[in-house]
Amino acid sequence: MYGIKQDWVLDKRPRHFVLDDYEGGAPRWCAGCGCNSILGAVHKICRDEQLPPEKTLVVSGIGCSSRFPHYMKTYGFHSLHGRPLPVASGARSRRPDLHMFVVTGDGDCCAIGTAHWIHAIRYNMKMTVMLFDNNVYGLTKKQSSPTSKQGNTTNTHPFGAPLPPLNPLSVTLGITNASFVAQTVDWNPAHLYATLLRAHRHDGLSFVRIVQRCPHYMAGYWDSIQHQPEAHLVLRDEVGVPVDDAVARSYGNHLDHDPHDLAAAKELVLREDVLPIGLLYLNENAARYDEWTARGMGMSPADKLAGLQAELDRMSI
Ligand code: SF4
Ligand code: MG
Numbered sequence: 343m344y345g346i347k348q349d350w351v352l353d354k355r356p357r358h359f360v361l362d363d364y365e366g367g368a369p370r371w372c373a374g375c376g377c378n379s380i381l382g383a384v385h386k387i388c389r390d391e392q393l394p395p396e397k398t399l400v401v402s403g404i405g406c407s408s409r410f411p412h413y414m415k416t417y418g419f420h421s422l423h424g425r426p427l428p429v430a431s432g433a434r435s436r437r438p439d440l441h442m443f444v445v446t447g448d449g450d451c452c453a454i455g456t457a458h459w460i461h462a463i464r465y466n467m468k469m470t471v472m473l474f475d476n477n478v479y480g481l482t483k484k485q486s487s488p489t490s491k492q493g494n495t496t497n498t499h500p501f502g503a504p505l506p507p508l509n510p511l512s513v514t515l516g517i518t519n520a521s522f523v524a525q526t527v528d529w530n531p532a533h534l535y536a537t538l539l540r541a542h543r544h545d546g547l548s549f550v551r552i553v554q555r556c557p558h559y560m561a562g563y564w565d566s567i568q569h570q571p572e573a574h575l576v577l578r579d580e581v582g583v584p585v586d587d588a589v590a591r592s593y594g595n596h597l598d599h600d601p602h603d604l605a606a607a608k609e610l611v612l613r614e615d616v617l618p619i620g621l622l623y624l625n626e627n628a629a630r631y632d633e634w635t636a637r638g639m640g641m642s643p644a645d646k647l648a649g650l651q652a653e654l655d656r657m658s659i
Contacts, residue, residue, distance in 0.1 A: 376528030376554035405447035407474035424455030521628035577620030
């Protein structure tokens with residue numbers, strides 16, 4: 343006969359997470375796809391920060407990169423096209439305790455999701471937003487995206503994209519209340535990791551544009567940057583993305599940049615001679631909407647009902 347022993351004491355050992363605690367299903371991305379290295383960086387950040395998997399949420403939209411939550415052994419929400427940011431904002435408004443990552447592609451964020459992007463930046467709720475920018479719609483087989491370079495040939499524009507591309511960094515820097523804007527590349531794991539880790543530790547919404555390779559549809563597209571160390575401009579400062587020896591050795595072009603200088607950040611992201619990587623802009627004092635939505639979360643159901651009733655009474659005529 344089995345029963346519950348009254349004197350049981352739970353043996354609560356400290357938990358220690360390893361990579362396996364975060365690694366979900368085997369990725370179905372193409373070999374060499376930049377999504378793979380970004381996934382590896384996020385797995386490592388979760389382990390190094392010892393984020394409890396049950397307290398970690400990854401929200402994505404639709405696109406190749408948005409398969410990301412399937413490859414995490416955390417909570418995940420593979421949402422609708424262009425909608426990861428409102429989903430994440432809703433989750434954040436009720437769950438200030440979660441560690442949140444948002445995955446969105448250039449089509450997902452910068453086309454159908456543009457309005458949500460603008461307002462999420464302004465709301466500045468704590469989450470790490472990763473823009474996987476490969477300059478193409480990959481999942482739907484090579485259409486021009488808003489960030490495709492002018493003249494780039496795709497299935498929608500076989501004679502070349504006719505318009506100049508939208509710059510997701512200059513757009514983000516132009517949005518009221520932006521608090522953290524950074525850029526990195528998928529092909530330098532050390533810089534990618536350091537940037538995403540710094541973004542994760544930011545108190546507010548961190549927006550990271552990750553220049554991402556799509557070897558299946560855009561083979562060689564980024565070669566002129568990836569294989570030219572001097573085409574990278576590594577940003578250095580006291581509070582931004584730390585530059586370790588490996589990154590310093592890889593890229594010789596460095597710039598001391600004050601990330602609090604918005605005008606300088608706006609100039610940097612327009613440069614076409616180099617790709618600036620690191621923290622472009624930081625405003626630690628930007629207002630956070632999630633601090634406002636968290637008010638009253640500890641109220642009892644009875645108090646909430648009484649408050650609601652009082653408001654309704656106020657409107658009675
Ligand atoms: Fe990656 Fe491109 Fe393949 Fe999509 S199509 S998985 S973006 S390489
Ligand atoms: Mg894309």
